[in-house]
Amino acid sequence: MSNVNTKYQATVPLEGQKKLLWRYLQGLFFLIGLGLFMALIFVPKIGVVAFWNVLIPVAPLLFLVASGFWRNVCPLASVAMFPHHLNLSKRKRIPLKWQGWLALGSVALLFLIVPARHLALNNDGLATAITLAFLATLAFVGGVFFDVKSAWCSGLCPVHPVEKLYGQKVGFTPPNAHCGACHNCVMSCPDSTPTQMEKMPNQRTTQTIATTLLTGGLPGFIWGWFHVPDCRGAADWRECLVAFGLPWATMALTLGGFVLLRKLLPKNKETLLTSAFAAASISCYYWYRIPSLVGYGLFPQDGLLVDLTQTLPLWSIMAAQVAAVAFFGWWLVLRHPEPAVWAMRPPFLVKKK
Numbered sequence: 556m557s558n559v560n561t562k563y564q565a566t567v568p569l570e571g572q573k574k575l576l577w578r579y580l581q582g583l584f585f586l587i588g589l590g591l592f593m594a595l596i597f598v599p600k601i602g603v604v605a606f607w608n609v610l611i612p613v614a615p616l617l618f619l620v621a622s623g624f625w626r627n628v629c630p631l632a633s634v635a636m637f638p639h640h641l642n643l644s645k646r647k648r649i650p651l652k653w654q655g656w657l658a659l660g661s662v663a664l665l666f667l668i669v670p671a672r673h674l675a676l677n678n679d680g681l682a683t684a685i686t687l688a689f690l691a692t693l694a695f696v697g698g699v700f701f702d703v704k705s706a707w708c709s710g711l712c713p714v715h716p717v718e719k720l721y722g723q724k725v726g727f728t729p730p731n732a733h734c735g736a737c738h739n740c741v742m743s744c745p746d747s748t749p750t751q752m753e754k755m756p757n758q759r760t761t762q763t764i765a766t767t768l769l770t771g772g773l774p775g776f777i778w779g780w781f782h783v784p785d786c787r788g789a790a791d792w793r794e795c796l797v798a799f800g801l802p803w804a805t806m807a808l809t810l811g812g813f814v815l816l817r818k819l820l821p822k823n824k825e826t827l828l829t830s831a832f833a834a835a836s837i838s839c840y841y842w843y844r845i846p847s848l849v850g851y852g853l854f855p856q857d858g859l860l861v862d863l864t865q866t867l868p869l870w871s872i873m874a875a876q877v878a879a880v881a882f883f884g885w886w887l888v889l890r891h892p893e894p895a896v897w898a899m900r901p902p903f904l905v906k907k908k
């Protein structure tokens with residue numbers, strides 16, 4: 556089984572001081588993650604703001620420009636890779652069929668966890684910490700049984716589909732700091748393959764469904780999500796219905812539009828269509844997220860980082876929104892850079908005879 560695209564096979568072994576530097580960075584981000592986790596439990600007011608209103612709003616921009624950097628230092632990735640680095644992993648290979656199911660599972664997790672933010676997570680540090688602990692346990696157990704990044708980072712992680720969608724034209728390619736040698740653990744490797752949103756030769760139907768659901772559905776999902784207020788207290792069944800129902804309904808609308816356009820447009824426009832929907836998703840996110848960070852949101856107390864309504868005029872926020880949309884359109888749709896990978900593939904593992 557080979558998922559190697561010879562054109563992009565620059566292999567860079569990570570050695571010496573560079574390796575040490577990445578280990579320090581991984582340690583630093585792990586400690587920051589642990590600190591956030593503790594803050595969510597013991598000082599939840601600070602924890603929820605730091606997690607939901609600082610870290611999460613920065614993440615899409617980071618995926619756009621440097622997905623590989625984030626995948627090298629993500630604290631959950633470090634948890635998933637502990638068994639590998641500590642030689643505790645059974646290093647089983649996940650069959651292609653199961654890789655497809657994991658891809659579908661990761662999109663399902665994303666579309667389940669994000670609406671739950673309105674019901675509890677956005678304002679409840681303990682609930683957020685429990686969710687993170689659950690995901691970290693899944694990541695660790697996946698690493699105990701399966702090889703390198705196959706079970707979590709390139710499998711069930713609910714952030715991975717978003718990295719794939721936004722990280723189509725990254726501007727920065729670091730070495731792969733987790734994979735000392737490539738075990739060819741997944742097919743195809745998201746870290747080492749450019750244009751991962753395109754259909755791969757051995758792609759399973761489940762993977763195609765996952766990609767279509769995400770690309771077509773995310774713009775509508777994000778729009779719907781921002782039109783639901785946070786619950787402050789125990790949510791009743793009506794609030795649950797709105798929190799899940801509205802983003803899913805608007806997701807169905809844009810998904811329908813995407814599927815229709817894909818049918819109508821010539822095959823060679825599919826990549827452009829995917830880029831346009833990716834740009835629509837991230838633009839929609841920041842269109843609502845920028846004002847809500849400073850108190851100009853649809854629901855002023857939701858997602859507030861610092862209230863600047865008395866300091867910043869409304870027009871400056873609107874200018875920032877327009878600039879963000881223009882930037883994402885240019886980055887993802889108008890720009891045509893050389894295809895780039897998220898991280899340089901390390902040399903392949905040579906098995907001793």
Ligand code: SF4
Pocket residue numbers: 703704705709731734736737738739740741744745746747900901
């Ligand atoms: S570089 Fe190789 S070992 Fe690392 S995630 Fe990709 S396929 Fe797996």
